[in-house]
Amino acid sequence: MDREEKDFILEKLMIDYGNELVRLAFTYVKDAEIAKDMVQNTFIKCYKSLDSFRFDAQIKTWLYRITINECKDYLKSWNYKMVHVKSFINETAKSILPSTEKTVLDKYKNEEIKDTIFSLPKVYREVVYLYYYNSLTTEEIANVLDVSVNTVKTRLRRAKQRLESMIEEAEVNE
Structure with missing residues (x-):
């Protein structure tokens, strides 16, 4: 397959799909710009491998x-995990304006919950984070x-159980 043919096929694929x-x-990925980057990477890989595609599948x-891969x-990348952890920490750690007592108490409670979540073992922490903060199924x-x-499902259930007992324990100690 010559370059012109590959260029034509790639352009058609980009338009169609x-x-x-x-x-x-x-x-x-839950982010429009990153999704576009992923698709761009897909088309780059497609272009590079177009000669070897056997048309066994559609x-x-x-x-x-x-794209899924x-x-x-x-x-799974370290960069993704660090960006999301940093943004999560920044969102929860933003300073609050002393407007009302309820706002201050809510902020304090959110910080406690965040700290409690971060104290979970990694296998539980990651499913809680992906499920509740990234809204993944x-x-x-x-x-x-x-x-x-x-x-x-098991990790989520166990994480909830641990969180409940940790929160109850913290409330008893207050």
């Missing part, structure tokens, strides 16, 4: 698989963490 792939990527399915790799979390859906 670009928006669809961005929506797919967005369901994983090209759409192949593009979906590449790109998103999973991104979600248990299926998406299973894909991201490369574990079964039942494992995710």
